[in-house]
Amino acid sequence: MHGKPHTVSDVMTHTVAAVGRDAPFKDVVTLMEEWKVSALPVLEGEGRVIGVVSEADLLPKEEFRDSDPDRFTQRQRLDDLAKAGAVTAKELMSTPAVTVHPNATLAQAARIMAQRKVKRLPVVNAEGMLEGVVSRSDLLKVFLRDDEELAEEVRHEVVDRLFPLSADHMQVEVAEGVVSLTGWVDDNGLARVAEQLARAVEGVVDVRCCLMPMSARNDPR
Known part of the structure; x- marks a missing residue:
């Protein structure tokens, strides 16, 4: 339609991989590999987004797997050390989740991604229920x-x-x-x-x- 800005709902992916809060660490890694994504929304109840698990949340387990960090590292990286010992999505996830609404413009979504340094955003309705995911590549579709x-x-x-x-x-x-x-x-x-x-x-x-x-x-x- 002439003069009407494209919104997130125009370009987002509706079929989304997500995990429940009690999903085991290995299941999270497996789902990321199967769907070729770098982050997964974490859901509770009937689909409300409560957090996001990204590759960055998973890496501390490998980084600290065979190391004994000194006290300085322990003080500086408390969150990463906690995630190194995490075994479920709830313990791994970053919360609150950085999300976007489907009626947001592409410029607004791009600004959120840039400011929060994320590659993908869960798309949620007014009740916080998951409706899809929008990625950087989705925002570039207008150039097609x-x-x-x-x-x-x-x-x-x-x-x-x-x-x-x-x-x-x-x-x-x-x-x-x-x-x-x-x-x-x-x-x-x-x-x-x-x-x-x-x-x-x-x-x-x-x-x-x-x-x-x-x-x-x-x-x-």
Whole structure:
């Protein structure tokens, strides 16, 4: 739909691997390997997300398997040492889980991932029930939109709205996700706005704005 930002629900994976809070350590590792994922939501009850177990939560068991950490290491890495002795998902998981709602925009989800340094986010409803998972690769799916689709949206959402009387004097071309805006406009200030709006269209890689003011076209020099 024109002008409507893509949301997490548009790109998320609905079929999700997850574990219960009492899942044994080995079952967690096995499920990660089978599903080729780096983290699993931990559920309780009918599907409420209470935490996430990641590869980072599992590694301390191997790291400290045959070592006797000194007191300094013990003080600095209490959480990791506790996880080294963990045997269930409840003991391993990071909590509270970093999650996102299905109606969040892709930009919001990307910001959460960057700020919290995670690769995947459980998608939960208002009650905290698991609905899916969104990954970094899912957020990049908007860049798979074809050039003609992008061009159509830029024409409809940018050119037709900003320049309804002079749209015929403008051209929109897209190649490999890069938008080129060429033509003549009455207000040079709107040319900058057009570039910003075109750049905000999801899936656009870059914008080349060559919109010139009508005054320059009519200048005899």
